[in-house]
Amino acid sequence: MIEARRLHILRALSDHRTVTAAAAALHLTPSAVSQQLAALEQETGHRLVERSGRGVHLTAAGDILLRHTNAVLAQLERAEAELVAHSSGAAGTVTVASFATGISLAVAPALVHLARAAPGIRVRVLDAEGDASLPMVLDRQVDVAVAVEYRGAPAAGDARLTRVPLYAEPFDVVLPAGHRLAGADRVPLVELAADRWIGPSPGNPCRDVVVLACEAAGFQPAFEHQSDDFHAVVAMTSAGAGVALVPRSALRGVDLGGAVVCSVDGVAPTRRVFAAVRCGAEEHPLIRPMLEALGEAVVGRGKPAADAVLPGGEVPDRWAMT
Structure with a gap:
């Protein structure tokens, strides 16, 4: 008999590629992870993981078990959701990780909707970039991630996650006032x-x-300055330090100083924002109202790239947005 808790070990090793990183994500010691992995290999009768340099990778048998692991853990999430709904209903705490602008545009307004629709739900919000928030969901550190598409992100059909598109927004060009194209x-x-x-x-x-x-325009941008704070990016542009592309929402209320904002000629680069939860958790009586509140909060902010996609292609009608 395979113990389900050991399947979390296998998935963490697949996601993080080292025993140390998997242990940190699961709040265990590396030795505990190694012991649980050894027990899982004994239970299955197969070697599941092999060392590769300083990391590890799954064997063919490990890949087979991982496919079943995703299905089993999703079903356990659904079982937990039904049990919570049966026993207590919508009262408890939901933790949401989001990047800063997502907090302003989606999460904070969702709190207002949620306070009216489900006053028994308490929400904890963590500021985290999209590339950090999705692993936090998979590692069960948070319940909901508000994230953006990026290279290396789990695909829309990833069996570990249920994704709900929220909004899409274009990037605008920010130029120094003295730039040759500033008047365009x-x-x-x-x-x-x-x-x-x-x-x-x-x-x-x-x-x-x-x-x-x-790259689509035929060149690689020469980044001379770096900042994850778009207020700082605009300030640097205003000082004549360079040009930038900035999400439109991040420019709201910003003192442009000596900078000007122009639209992109042609198809504007766009960031697509979505909420993600562990597959099977979307029906949890605490998480479902949070997802619905996020959807209500962003209506009219920008049409999402596609309808909400569940593993296998199922689209939940109540989350489809126009």
């Missing part, structure tokens, strides 16, 4: 190929949006 209404990105750039740090999902947009 729309700026072709290719015209900025030779400029110095100011952008987010590597790993920030917004950097991926900027880099992919510039």
Whole structure:
């Protein structure tokens, strides 16, 4: 008989690729992870993990068990949701991780909706970039992530997650007031190929949006300055330090100083924002109202890229947004 709690060990090793990182994510010691893995291998009769340099990777048998692990853990999430609904209903705490602008545009307004619709639910909010919040959901550190698409993110059909699109927003060009294109209404990105750039740090999902947009225009942006604070990016641009692409919502209420904002000529780079929970947890009586409140909060902010997608392609009608 395979113990379900040991399946969390297997998935953490697959996600984090080292025993130390998996142990940290699960709040265990590395020796405890190794012991649980050894017990799981004894239970299954197969070697599940092999060392690869300083890390580990799953064997063929490990990959087979991982596919079943995702299904088993999702079903356990559903069972927990039904039991909580049966015993206590919507009263308890939900933890949400979101990047800063997502907190302003989606999470904070959702708290207002939730206070009216489900006053028994208490929400804890953590500030975390999208590339950090999704692993936090998978590692059970938070219940809901508000994240953005980025290279390396779990795909829309990932069997571990249920995703609910929230909104999409374009990026605008921010230029120094003395820039040769500062008077234009729309700026072709290719015209900025030779400029110095100011952008987010590597790993920030917004950097991926900027880099992919510039690559589509035929060049690699030369980042001379880096900051994850868009107020700082605008301030640097105002000082003439370079050009930037900034999400439109991040420019609201910002003192532009000596900077000007222009639209992108052609298809504007866009960040697509979604909420994600562990597959099976979307029906939890504490989590479902949070997802619905997020949907209510962002109506009209920007059409999402697609309807909500569940593993297997199922679309929950109550979350489909127009």
